[in-house]
Amino acid sequence: MHTVGLLVYPNFQSLGLAVATVFEYANLMHDEPAYELQLVSEHGGAVMSSQGFSVNTIPLGDQGYDTLIVTGDNECRLPSASLINYVKDAPNHSRRVASVCTGAFVLAEAGLLDGKRATTHWYHARSFESKYPKVELEEDRIYVIDGQIWTSAGMSAGVDLALAIIEKDLGIEVARMIARKLVIYQRRGGGQSQFSALLELDAKSDRVQMALAYAKENLGGDLSVEMLAEAARLSPRQFSRVFREETGQSPAKAIERLRVEAARLMMETTRHPIEVIARETGFGDRERMRQAFLRAFGQPPQAIQRAAAAAELAI
Template sequence: MLRNVAVPVVNTVSPFEFAVACEVFGMDRSDQGVPNFDFAVCSERPGEPVPTAMGFSVATEHGFERLAEADLIVVPATKPREAPIPPALVRELRAADERGAWIMSLCSGAFTLAKAGLLDGRRATTHWMNTNELAEEFPAVDVVLDVLFVEDGNIITSAGTAAGIDATLHLVRKELGATVASAIARRMVVPPQRDGGQRQYVEAPLPAVEADSLQPVLEWATENLAEDLSVETLARRAMMSERTFARRFRAETGATPHAWVTSQRVLLARRLLEDTDASVEQVAGRTGLGTAAILRHHFTRQVGTTPQAYRRTFRCTG
């Protein structure tokens, strides 16, 4: 049963992710039927200030030895390149993993777990801005992008920032039930469970088109996405046979003409859903995807959520 929770803090700890752990596990909500957790914040040298990423410091009452009692260790985000991991923290994290305790990282806290060797051979995630860095620095980790969190055995890693709320509520729901998770979520004024993954939050500006001999054709295509952009049309504009064009296209872009055009259309759809009041059917027409059903199919495959849900999240109204 999940009762004892500890949060280790190190240099450059992120206040938001640290506060998520405190809010979910450190608040007394017994008046709403939520069991109290034996909650503690730990550092290498109790009582000494630990600098946060925002310039102020926090001090703790407990050392890392307190982690040995925990049913759950929550590791907040840090600045990965500026946050050395004390050997004592590595020892406690490894010992917790060996005894089967829950270990959770929030956002870039995944780097702490990876540096401790806990993510080797496991699926894990982190903020979408750091996934490539995590994969490159720790090739033994199976880094997953399109998720809000990943549970692999006794280890849970969350994506960026608010996804830490999703991960913590997921664990509460798993260990203590949906009623407790919903009570905590209501107090935090957040949904008990969000749909989709973090792929919808990845910044996706319409990219600069770069190619060699096909540059003019690609630029024309991005400016005319509502037109017929079949291989036949594009090859004719490039003054090539369809076979030669398709071969050259893949060589220069790394994708088939159909896949490339579809991705450009979905990128434009994202912008239209964010910045205009056009209906989903109108967006489908203006992007060349034809119908709302076709738009929904390709949009969901590429973005991980439906056009309607994406608009509710990202529509610019101001």
């Protein structure tokens, strides 16, 4: 049985506890319990969250854990020096040491990220880079694996990291079953961007949201203004006007962003040829996709595909 220690310290952000549910469902959906999860702190007992309620913990074990996961807080405050020292020694008695969100600051303070690739919440990326220049920060990643060190982005990305741990331990089918059970719409790969085109478009009306949802589900099909307007139940003229008012851009530009996002995810999570990805995401041919990638990322698809392949080999 794998032992998992979920480490909290005063003023921790409670959303970090969500990773525990992933391991709970791994036990419920597996033939026999696969994980023993312990909520731990430096001294044990009640530990107060940033939201004013406390959780009961047990003291950190000297024997270590198969996986130690360090949660974060809202203000990037560091725990005690003695707890930092415990984390510093953790790789000597843990197969994996992981962080959720600003827990990466704890790992970095302990020196575990020096010379390694890592990520953290995008909001704190500049502060992190300034404080820990020896870390190769990949701020636009859901999670990053570098050897035995795993780091994830914002709090919800801890769920993606936990699913990746289960996929590594128990296989992809178990991870998929858990994602479905938790009603996770899309199990995100580590290479996926922290930013969502749909979220950034920030559509306010139900009609524009319906059109964007339709587009997201039909990227390989006809996404002309006429088709999107039909999905939104508006005339093409009305739709174009309302869409620009709500999102600040044209439907064509928004669709390109959705397609670029989907194509990049396919590059980072599959081995499909670029021609196939261009066709599946609605670009039609690789040259149209290349131009869109240059506009969005300043580099061609091949560069992103090579970087994804190199990151996979480094795991």
